[in-house]
Amino acid sequence: MLNTYTYPEFEYQQSREQEQGVIKRHPVVIIGAGPIGLTAALECAAQGIPTVVLDDNNTVSIGSRAVCYAKRPLEVWDRLGVAAPMVEKGVSWKVGKVFFKEKLAYEFDLLPEEGHKMPAMINLQQYYLEEYMVAKCASEENVDLRWKHKLLNITQHDDHASLVIETPDGVFTMEAGWIIACDGANSDTRKMVDGEFSGQFFQDRFLIADVVMKSDFPTERWFWFDPVFHKNQSALLHKQSDDVWRIDFQLGWDADPEEAKKPENVIPLLKQMLGDDAEFELEWVSVYQFACRRMDKFRYGRVLFAGDAAHQVSPFGARGANTGVQDIDNLGWKLKLVLDGKAGLELLDTYSEERVFAADDNLLNSTRSTDFITPKSKSSRFFRDAVLRLAEKHEFARPLVNSGRLSMPTPYVQSSLNTDDGTEFAGCMKPGSNCADSPIVKDGKDGWFLNQIGGEFEVLVFGDAPATNTVSFNGINAKVTVVGRDLEDKEGLLTERFDGQQGAVYLLRPDQHVAARWREFDADAIQAAIAKATCQH
Amino acid sequence: MSLNLKANIKNPDDFYQKLIDAQRDLSEDEIQLMNAKLILVLANHIGEAGVLDQALEVASEQ
Numbered sequence: 040m041l042n043t044y045t046y047p048e049f050e051y052q053q054s055r056e057q058e059q060g061v062i063k064r065h066p067v068v069i070i071g072a073g074p075i076g077l078t079a080a081l082e083c084a085a086q087g088i089p090t091v092v093l094d095d096n097n098t099v100s101i102g103s104r105a106v107c108y109a110k111r112p113l114e115v116w117d118r119l120g121v122a123a124p125m126v127e128k129g130v131s132w133k134v135g136k137v138f139f140k141e142k143l144a145y146e147f148d149l150l151p152e153e154g155h156k157m158p159a160m161i162n163l164q165q166y167y168l169e170e171y172m173v174a175k176c177a178s179e180e181n182v183d184l185r186w187k188h189k190l191l192n193i194t195q196h197d198d199h200a201s202l203v204i205e206t207p208d209g210v211f212t213m214e215a216g217w218i219i220a221c222d223g224a225n226s227d228t229r230k231m232v233d234g235e236f237s238g239q240f241f242q243d244r245f246l247i248a249d250v251v252m253k254s255d256f257p258t259e260r261w262f263w264f265d266p267v268f269h270k271n272q273s274a275l276l277h278k279q280s281d282d283v284w285r286i287d288f289q290l291g292w293d294a295d296p297e298e299a300k301k302p303e304n305v306i307p308l309l310k311q312m313l314g315d316d317a318e319f320e321l322e323w324v325s326v327y328q329f330a331c332r333r334m335d336k337f338r339y340g341r342v343l344f345a346g347d348a349a350h351q352v353s354p355f356g357a358r359g360a361n362t363g364v365q366d367i368d369n370l371g372w373k374l375k376l377v378l379d380g381k382a383g384l385e386l387l388d389t390y391s392e393e394r395v396f397a398a399d400d401n402l403l404n405s406t407r408s409t410d411f412i413t414p415k416s417k418s419s420r421f422f423r424d425a426v427l428r429l430a431e432k433h434e435f436a437r438p439l440v441n442s443g444r445l446s447m448p449t450p451y452v453q454s455s456l457n458t459d460d461g462t463e464f465a466g467c468m469k470p471g472s473n474c475a476d477s478p479i480v481k482d483g484k485d486g487w488f489l490n491q492i493g494g495e496f497e498v499l500v501f502g503d504a505p506a507t508n509t510v511s512f513n514g515i516n517a518k519v520t521v522v523g524r525d526l527e528d529k530e531g532l533l534t535e536r537f538d539g540q541q542g543a544v545y546l547l548r549p550d551q552h553v554a555a556r557w558r559e560f561d562a563d564a565i566q567a568a569i570a571k572a573t574c575q576h
Numbered sequence: 577m578s579l580n581l582k583a584n585i586k587n588p589d590d591f592y593q594k595l596i597d598a599q600r601d602l603s604e605d606e607i608q609l610m611n612a613k614l615i616l617v618l619a620n621h622i623g624e625a626g627v628l629d630q631a632l633e634v635a636s637e638q
Contacts, residue, residue, distance in 0.1 A: 438588040
């Protein structure tokens, strides 16, 4: 197979602790240097937490795997200073088309709203994404990335965990205050703590092929139900960078996965789709069975689970890696406050509470998409086909077409960390929502709102400036930013999106989510909301 | 009044899941019967002959 990408080989180094035979206690050890583990390392570095990252391999993701990265994770990576190369290399897109047989049934646009720094969605091969994050980790003093380190065993204690690690130099032991397990759907860490992981397997198989070709297909997501080139099944086409195209074929449950992925079987299938004259080469092929399942809770003692290790979804909707990044967004600041003794362990249980809630939202959406794409009975297939036929001509049927509901952040609307609104606010943000971005001007320069906040609590004021510049509670400081004084809302979009015309005061969490909001500045109320948002009430 | 062909269901994914789930454990014949009943119930709710005629027409389109 052809390779458009040269896999880097990262150097294994024996650690000093292994060489000297001493048992060292690290504040945080991360298991797995995939997209989520690397994000966790960068998040901890941004919070000033030193981490050791262990990976049993010594390169990036083999094969492209995850492809679509959504606006919210890109905003998280931008906060961590690593989004720019991803957006530059990635293919931005926002239009999706759904075909039924040979006809266009439905078309959607992901981000019709202007005034956001990050695009709605980019497509990028996972190996590039990891490569950029590995490079960023290398520039961070606080990240100790160790390749060819395989976790063999964990023993949990009251205030730490012991890890037995195998390297090319043998076996040694280290200790960790906290472990963040990001070792994927087949997580060994999860097995080591007897973590419960249950849900639904779908009786279907999909062939995933990355194909190199020069083509003038537009940069859009194209999805086919029952196409003429692949009867009674579905297919998906997506553009990645370097003229690599991702193609998914539904195979059905009876397909033999080993036979299906042989080039002599894949190439005829691709020719039926792309035409006999199409010139292409295979870069990577794999066959998947999808599952939708999650752990019962994401914290097991000193071990915190994130990404596919904690929850696994079908890929329709790009909810895998995208959700995992938001796990870390939620976890980083909480871990920092606990490590600093500014909050108790209950705060880490709210990591589980909020992200289990998000995982369930993702599981629901991806299960529904999978049910629509692969109907389980004759009647549900009839309903599906009826929806698709009606959608060609009639608007009412189009919202029922489900080829994947693409990843959107789940607002933590029921979170115990929220302070309920005491008054009405317009717009789609609520306590528990992530903040909307907007163009702003800061120190005479054009910029973006989300680049001004994050990492710490903040108070955002629309209206008269209060007498104080900081609100503090138990060593947690929330800086006051006044719109019009500290930054300029040039186009008025920030004020509009935060419903600030009549004056508004927001308490924002370090993960850029709304904790509480009022119409007037009241330092006592803000302190109480900080206490609530950090489980100190 | 004419037949509403604009989107009118507030949470389409919720509705669709309920529809499919309602038939998950039924046999083919039971499903046919349930669909027939569903059509009659909804037709009665609509009531207006003109609207029902238009709906029959839309559903009969090839």
